[in-house]
Structures are given as structure tokens and as C-alpha cells.
Amino acid sequence: MNTASTMLTPSIDLTISPRLAKNVRRNIKERIIEFILMLAALSAVATTLSIVGVLLYESLSFFKTVSVVDFFTDTQWTPLFEDAHYGIMPLVSGTLTTSAVALALAIPVGTIAAIYLSEFASHKTREIVKPILELLVGVPTIVFGYFALLFLTPILQKMFPDLPGFNMLSAGIVMGIMIVPYIASVAEDAMRAVPMSMREGSYAMGATRFQTAVRVVTPAAISGIVAAYILGISRAVGETMVVAVAAGQQPIISFNPMESAATITAFIVQVAMGDLPHGSIGYQSIFAAGLVLLVMTLCFNILGHMIRKKYREHY
């Protein structure tokens, strides 16, 4: 054979069987599909990065104008005024006060409801109530805002004549009612997970239902219950519409629920509704406030995660 014909007619048979060729194509198709799915999953990471990115980006611009020290120590928050002050504490105090009122209601009521549902209620009752709790969780918060402003506040004003039309008490109470189903649901799940053998041990000692529920089941489920509380706290701190509608727009440092005050979330809403030139200090201030909010809720979420890991009972 001379070289020319070797090159024109290869002596090695390079064709692969049709079946094998199909396999290679299928393989490539599989890999592509997997890649696409992975990209979809990465969207979660991308979202987090975007959120942190945007908040940091605008906040960094903000902190070029406002010193971090002022931000945390100034007692006034008036970014839109002539004499602008940029102390975040008034907003934080508003958030904390409304949340405290909400949790003062939601934690006891939610826990008691959970204990009742888990240890006292009949199977039938539970089957009916649990879905209802889920339905409650789905009620939009703007509706609760209406309730706070136009139903509860007038009632409270009859009890406390000095109560302003916008106040943290009404918003806090309604927020609390809103959070009860969350806490009740999660805490109840935690209690149901306690094995029956532990309850039998308690009943066998002659304990009543109440004694068993409080002395044995609740301590056994404590990590899940605390996780429920943390979930509630996170929810309260991040809540927007109820406080925007009913708590007020004045950023003041106050821990008195009978006053009208703005929370971090209400402030952001207020500013966003107005006309704000993109890039102005007022525009950037909402991102700084949002960053504080995000850090607060993240801290609570991490705390909840750690508590659950540390105290999780392995049955």
C-alpha cells in the first residue's frame, strides 16, 4: 500500500455501532440535563448573593456619607429632612417594641395551644385544627393591617382614651395573633415527635395529662419548641404591612407601646412609596436599614439552627 491510499482509505474501521453512537448521544444529553438542573439549584445561591450584594453595594455608598458610629448612636432618624439625622436606633426600637408586644402574646398562647393540641386534643380535633392553622398562616398581612387600624385600635382607644390612632400596641397585638399559628404548628410538631414510651413512663407513675405534658413532654421537645419561638421572632421582626398601616410613621426612640412609632420595615415602605431620586442619600438609607434588618433576622435564624442542633434529642 502506498501512503496516499492509506490516507484515503483508513485501514482501521473507525465507525462505531449505531447502538453505541446512540449511547454516546444519550450520555451527552443526560449530562446537559443535569447541568441545567444544577444551574436551577444554584439560583438559590445566586439569590442570596444578589440580596447581600445589592444591600452592601448601596449601604457602602450610604456609609461614605454617614459615619457608622453616627448610624448606631444618633438618636434621630430623619433622612428626608433638611437637617438630616441618620441614627438607626429609633427604627430599631420601634421594631423591637412591636415585636416584643407580639411575642408576649404569641409565645404563651402558641405554646399552650400546642400543648393542648398535642397532649389533650382527640385525634379528630387535631385532624381538623391543624389544617385550619395552616390556613391561618396563609392570610395576607395587609388584611391584618386593616384589622389593627380599623377594628382593634378603636376598641383599644375606648379602654385607653389617650391612645393615638397609630400605635405600637394595636399593631403588636395583631402581629402576635398572626404569629400564634406559626408557633403552635411548629411546637406541636416537636411535641408529637416525643416517643410514646416516654409518656407511658410518666403515666405509669400516676401522673395526670397536665403533669405529663408539662413535666415530661415539654422538656423533651424543648429544642423544637425554642426553634418555634425563634421562627416567631424572625417573623415579627420582618413583618411589614401590619406595622406600616397601624403603628405609625414617626421614628422615635421609645419602648412604650402606647405611642406611635416607625419600624425599620415601615420606614422602607414609606420611603419607597414616595419619589426618591435614584442614588440620593434618602434612597440609599433604605438599603442601609434593610441591611440591618437582614442581619437581625439572619442572626435569629442562625441562633435557631444552632439551638436545634445542640439540643436535638435523638430518640
Added chain:
Amino acid sequence: MINPTTPIKAESRDLNFFYNGGNHALKSVNMPLYENKITALIGPSGCGKSTFLRCFNRMHDLYPGNKYQGQIVMHPDNTNILEHGVDPIEVRMRISMVFQKPNPFPKSIYENVAYGLRVRGESNKRQLDDKVEEALKGAALWNEVKDRLQDLAFNLSGGQQQRLCIARALATDPEIMLFDEPTSALDPIATANIEELMSELKQKLTILVVTHNMQQAARVSDYTAYMYLGELMEYDDTNTIFTRPSRKETEDYITGKFG
């Protein structure tokens, strides 16, 4: 042979039991529990021995739909503990139970043992201390834990946890103690410890023990009852059951031909 003058602490009379859904789990069981003696219940899986045991402290009341028929009478007061008017809590304060798998509470060793007392309203520290010590000694656990009573009960080994559960059950001075396969989850040494414990405990109270381990029944008990499919097949003192059983069914089970 059974000594005709041995006092009876409790006895079941024509006891029938139906699980929720209709399963007729116990059929006309008549059986005495002699005072200060250990009575063992043996039989293949599903024969009703645990069901029978749990009738004594009304455990079945915890689950809706179960039905008792017949009587379990306690002496000397002649109370039928299965009667509607009798509160199961009252029954459980007189009859305590040790379970198959140790189930200590998520509390300290001290608080576990003190639980029954606290539930009865006892809060005097000195009283509690004394009773806890007494119970732990009675369960042969005192020396191992006396320096760490505040430790979590979960940190104990399996055998220790079971002895803790026994101490817990002891602390309230029950008249009868029920043991539901107490050593099936334990290693041989822990098992031997608990069997020895039971022999000591019977001096103070009456014991009914369910076991799927025949050798254990032979080692530990004074009287043995062989049950099958919800019926009491044979009942006699342990020696007789294991050497000269009256019924073929019993003999088949004992010798391993069956079950």
C-alpha cells in the same frame, strides 16, 4: 404445689380484653398474684402476656377504643381496679411498671427517681433526698451514681438506665411492680443484675414479670403462667411447670418444640 395459705395480693377474674377494632386479645383469664412472690408470664409472641400485664395498671386506657371485661381485684381492700368508677391514676399509684426499653425522662438522675414523689405533691427536700437514696439503693444503683445525682439520666449505660427506671418505680412504695420484658434490651451482665434485684425486691412487694426468655422465668420466678392465643394454658409453681407440666402444650413450648 401451691401452698394453700399463701396470701393473694391480686387476682384476675374472668378477664377478657378487646383491642380497638375488636381483636379479642384475652379470653377469660383467671390468675392469682401471690403476695411477695414473683409470678412470670411466658408464651410465644402475640399470646397476650404483655396485654395482660398492662391491664394491671390500666395502660390500655391511654389508647381509645380498648375494652376490659371481667375483674382484677386487689387485696386487702377488695377493689376491682378495672371498674369504671376507679381512677386509673389511683391504680397506677399503687402498681408501678418497668418497661422493655429503658425510658428515663430528660432530667437528672435525682429528678427521675423523684418524679413519682413530686407527682404526688411531695416537695420537702429532706423527704425527697431520703426516698431517692432509698430507692436507688433498692435498685442497686446508689453506689454508682451517688456522686452525680444531677447528671442527665441519658448519660447512663443501658443497664444503669433500666435500674434507674426500677428505682423510679420503687420510690413510691408500690404494692405491685410490673416488669414488661425488662432485660430483653440488655446485655447478659446487666440482665443478671436485674434478675438478682427482682429476687431482693419481692421481699417488699409483689412482682409480675413478662418474659420471652424461659430460662429467665425458671431462674427468677416462684410461679409461672403459660399463655397462648390469649388464654391461660397452665399455671403452677415454677418448679412444676418446668419439670412436670400438666399439659402437652406447655411441655411443647418449654422444650422448644413449639413457639
Added chain:
Amino acid sequence: MMSTNMTTKKPTSSTPASVLKNLGEVRAMIKRHKLNDYLFSLIGLLALSLALLTLMTLFMDLVIDGYQRFNLDFFSNFPSRRAGSAGLLSAWVGSALVMLVTFIVAVPMGVAAGLYLEEYAPKNWFSDLIEINVTNLAGVPSIVYGLLALGLFVYILGLGQSILTAGLTLGLLILPIVIVSTRESIRAIPTAIREAAYAVGATKWQVVYDHVLKYSYGGILTGVIIGMARALGETAPIITIGALTFIAFLPPSPVSDVAPFINFEWLSSGFTVLPIQMFNWLSRPDHAFHINAAATGAIIILLTLLMNGTAIYLRYKIRKNIKW
């Protein structure tokens, strides 16, 4: 049938009198404790009813306050300066369009992500990272999503204060819901079914598509409905985008009678949604507008309750019907 000698009973060592006395004390104490039991059940029932009663009161209050607006005009009018003739037309059309975009954003991406995490992802730091992010995102306040949208979508990407932006934002917001419910539905499928499919030579994607997805789509649907109900009621992120609150026009129609028959102009249009319209009316001091707000609120609650109720019912039926 039994070989036992029933002996005559003899009293036990403690005399009957002392045993009975103890019994008396014990019975009294049990009575006290059971009273606590009873009292607690009452309190527990009360606590449970609090949430339930509030919802009922809320709904009734809205209906009572707003019933005068329940007529066809309310649904076909634009908002107006006069409360009596203001209507929800722009709001509910806006809501429908925004929800459409939300669905398109959240569902394919969410289901795909859930599939990846359950079927493909190896157990390593990478998938852990993704999982942590999903859990975290579920706990981020909705207004932060609004800030993300404002900074990124509206300005940096230049998408403007439009339906597209709103749909993207809400889509990201409910993404964790869709992912989690997809994962849970997939987990409920036993490995035996997958193994059977592999055993006849199916590729991974064929197994996933023909079997896993097919059996889990009910559960996924449940999650999607819950997510959409959430999107319907969300106000904060949309306000932050800068949804104009007095919209007296409709976005351009997606279909037209000139080629190419379908256009996407509506995506970049201004808009309003039901909860924003309610918020807007609620914020006015004029009581007449509060009536409108009440009526809107009643409608919103009705819609979300219907959707969530359907989802719960669907899940219940699925659980009952599964016969592996």
C-alpha cells in the same frame, strides 16, 4: 382448663383500715390534680380558639364594612377620586398578570432545583451550601426581596417598575416554597420504584421524568398553589419596587389582531395589584375609601383561603390515595 389451686384469701400484712385510709388521701389528691387537667384543657381550647375566632371576626368585619361595594361595577371600574365609583379593574388584572410571570419564574426553576437536589446532587459541601441557602431564603423578610428588586431589577438591570420586575421578585420569593415541596414529594417515592425503572435500562433522566416527576407532581402542585397564594397576598416587595398606586389604566393586552399576534409589551408596563390597592385605600383618611379597602380585603382573604384550602385538600387526597 387450668391446673391451679385457688386458695382462700388471707389479708395482707397491712391492715385493711390503714390501706383504706391511704386510699382516701390518695383519691383526694388525684381529684385536685385532675382539676388542673380540666382547667388546662379549657385554657388550651381558649388559646386555640383565639386564632380561629380572630380570623372569623376579621372576615366578618371586612364583609360588614365593605358589603356595599360588592357589585359588578366594583370589579369593572378603575380607581377614582370618588370612593363610590372606584373599582378594582386595574388591580385584579394586574394581580393576574403578575401571578402569571411569578408562576413562569418560580415553577420551572423551583422544580428543577428540587429535582437536582433530590436526584442528582452528591452529598458534599456544594449541595449543603445550596440547601443552607434555600433554608435561609425562606426566612428572609419579604421586604428585603423588595429591596433586591429595587436595587437590582429596577435600576441595575433597568427592568423598571414593571410587571416583569414584580413577577421576578415574587418568583424568587416563593422559590424556596416550591423547592421544598418538590423535594418532599420526591422523597415520598420509594426507591423500589426507581430501581425497577433502572432495571429495565432507563437513563437517569428517563427515570426522573417518567417516574419520579409523574408520581410526585401532585405534591409539587400543592406547593405551587400555596406559593401562588402567598404571591397573591404579598404587598411589601411590590410597594418597594414602586408600584404606582393610582393606576387608572390597564397594561397593554398580550394578544392583538395584528401580527405577530402576541406581544410582550405588557411586561414592561406599570401596574397595581389587589393588596396594594387595598393598602392605598386604607391609607386615606376618608372613611369612604375604607369601605373599598374592606371589600378588597374580603376578596383577597377569600381568594387566598380558597387556594390554600384547595392545596390542603389536594395533599390530603394524595396521602389517602397512595398505595405503594
